[in-house]
Amino acid sequence: MYKYDQYDQAIVDARVGEFRDQVKRRLAGEITEDQFKPLRLMNGLYLQLHAYMLRVAIPYGTLDSRQMRMLGHIARTYDRGYGHFTTRQNIQYNWIKLDETPDILAELATVEMHAIQTSGNCIRNISSDQFAGAAADEVADPRPWAELIRQWSTFHPEFSYLPRKFKFAVIASDEDRAAMRLHDIGIQLVNRDGILGAKVFVGGGMGRTPMIGPEIKDFVTADDLMSYLEACLRVYNRYGRRDNMYKARIKILIHELGADEYRRQVEEEFAQVKLLGIDPPAAELARITAMFADPGFDPAASDDIDRSDPEFAIWVDQNVKAHKQTGYAIVNISLKPVGGIPGDASADQIDVMADLAQRHSLDELRVTHAQNIVLPHVRKADLYTVWSALTDAGLASANLDLISDIIACPGLDYCSLANARSIPVAQKIATRFASPERQRDLGELKLKISGCINACGHHHAGHIGILGVDKKGVENYQLLLGGSGAEDVSLGKITGPGFSEDGIVDAIERVTDKYVAVREEGERFLDTYRRVGMESFKEAIYG
Amino acid sequence: MDNLLRFRDDAAHEEPAVTLDAFVDGQSNATAVRIEPGDDARALIPMLDRLALVEVGFPSFRDGRGYSSARILREAGYTGELRAAGDVLVDQMPFMRRCGFDAFAPDAPIDADVLARSLDRYDHVYQRAADDAVPVWKLRHG
Secondary structure, three states, X not given: OXXXXXXXHHHHHHHHHHHHHHHHHHHOOOOOHHHHHHHHHOOOEEEOOOOEEEEEOOHHHEEOHHHHHHHHHHHXXXXXOEEEEOOOOOEEEEEEOHHHHHHHXXXXXXXXXXXXXXXXXXXXXXXXXXXXXXXXXXXXXXXXXXXXXXXXXXXXXXOOOOOOOEOEEEEOEOOOOOOHHHOOEEEEEEEEOOEEXXXXXXXXXXXXOOEOOOEEEEEEEHHHHHHHHHHHHHHHHHHOOOOOHHHOOHHXXXXXXXXXXXXXXXXXXXXXXXXXXXXXXXXXXXXXXXXXXXXXXXXXXXXXXXXXXXXXXXXXXXXXXXXXXXXXXXXXXXXXXXXXXXXXXXXXXXXXXXXXXXXXXXXXXXXXXXXXXXXEEEEHHHXXXXXXXXXXXXXXXXXXXXXXXXXXXXXXXXXXXXXXXXXXXXXXXXXXXXXXXXXXXXXXXXXXEEOOOOOOOXXXXXXXXXXXXXXXXXXXXXXXXXXXXXXXXXXXXXXXXXXXXHHXXXXXHHHHHHXXXXXXXXXXXXXXXXXXXXXXXXXXXXX | OOOXXXXXXXXXXXXXXXXXXXHHOOXXXXXXXXXXXXXXXXXXXXXXXXXXXXXXXXXXXXXXHHHHHHHHHHHOOOOOEEEEEEOOOXXXXXXXXXXXXXXXXXXXOOOHHHHHHHHHOOOOEXXXXXXXXXXXXXXXXX
């Protein structure tokens, strides 16, 4: 894991002082709310329906037990005892007091954490593969590259007032577990003739105009990466639309310019920028990479799992994934108990996960974009102990990637942008499909819910997506089918007229019934949908 | 220009600035130009040696195009006064200084103490820009 040196620590400490000063000036009336807004947003502080919300950065979703415990402490001390893990691998707290935020940031800084650029029209937290460093299929650990980008983008003086927010994802496997091509810039590390480089996709995104990012550059080495990204951002800062915030993301620019013309302009800019000496030396990537070296795996760890407890065996089959190291496994902790709030964890649960990471996962945890937690390095021999502790804490739902493993935005229960509630719909769907046997029979089925067209709940990328809208003052839910945020990326299509809150649950059941009726052996829902097409499902839904 | 703040030793340039179009069409003998957010600063690169002042307009503090304009001019070797004018807020000035601005004409007066604290706040930066701050990767590796 990355560890701060004196420079990183000094920068984060200075940020605490800066924000304390800004809050003081705001409370004293020296700056207006309008002027304060971009300052607080660049520290992840939103004003929601009922209170301030603070979003804390978890760079590329990786943290250690000490940091996790701090997140629990903040939930307990400054919030109402809960934290909400987000689709950007961050955590947010929904009941924060403005005058306490400088103290929260000061506490975070003691464990090398912050809320820098978790909001605002700037480069946001860099996301990555939650299995990085543990997955067998990666060409390299993507996180050193993500950390390099994190440092380059932190307080970037030229790109802190962009037309709109800007999100990066970095992966290093063909299997895409991070929705890479639905980011403003998606990077896939690839190996070419023994040299590691970045394949760069630009202009993906969800929101009201979803787009899959086209490939803009097939290979950039680490030596050129910062110059190349600087050129990408500079072209966007110059031409990105500022007359209409709904058309200000880079995906619109690239759609309007065309990928070829954007690429040409980036190359032209790169030729200038490359001369400026802004690329860190190879020694810097080497320094960071050394911190992501494999933790001390036990080469003698047993590869056997005692599956005699049937409940445990079900959980292993559903939530435990293969590790690159013999004798180890990747544990996925579902934050999606039936009837719960997707992504929520209590302070006590956060502490339990921290303890398990410390004792059984070489002190590491990950947050996933599907709002779950990962213990990346668990000995197979420890799985039963871990499962037992998770069961006691209400964290052993064996539903990873099943229909109740729902991504949902906070929706109208919290968010001032929302048109409809998301959480109650997620709860009703999970309750309707509560039977574990039925869920497992339906197999991999990624269901994602957004409470407005901003798509924070990734509904475009759901095998089944739900979009909440306001229809003449009544919440109405549109149904989408066929999306995917994985390597087979696609955007879901709307089935037709929307539904009431209860009607949407019935409609989903008609969809799954149809799937069960027509699926072929081994076909996931998404495969069946792609084979039989929308019309057949429409008929089942609307009759 | 009551609120003019300068970080240069030379005297403030008094000549009124002309628009970018007027300057580049060759008819003007002006030594000061004002560029707006939609203007392409690269158009000035062939004639930087004629300029003593470039004023970059910020009609709204949210519009960040002027930051790129400033850096492009500094990268091209411009050494004259580079002035951020308009809706320029104290908390933006450290970033503007890093992009090469060395003068400010903000619409609203700036509290000198707040500005001093703000400019002194960070001892270290992560990236190279148009100022002479040394990025931490350089400090780490020499």
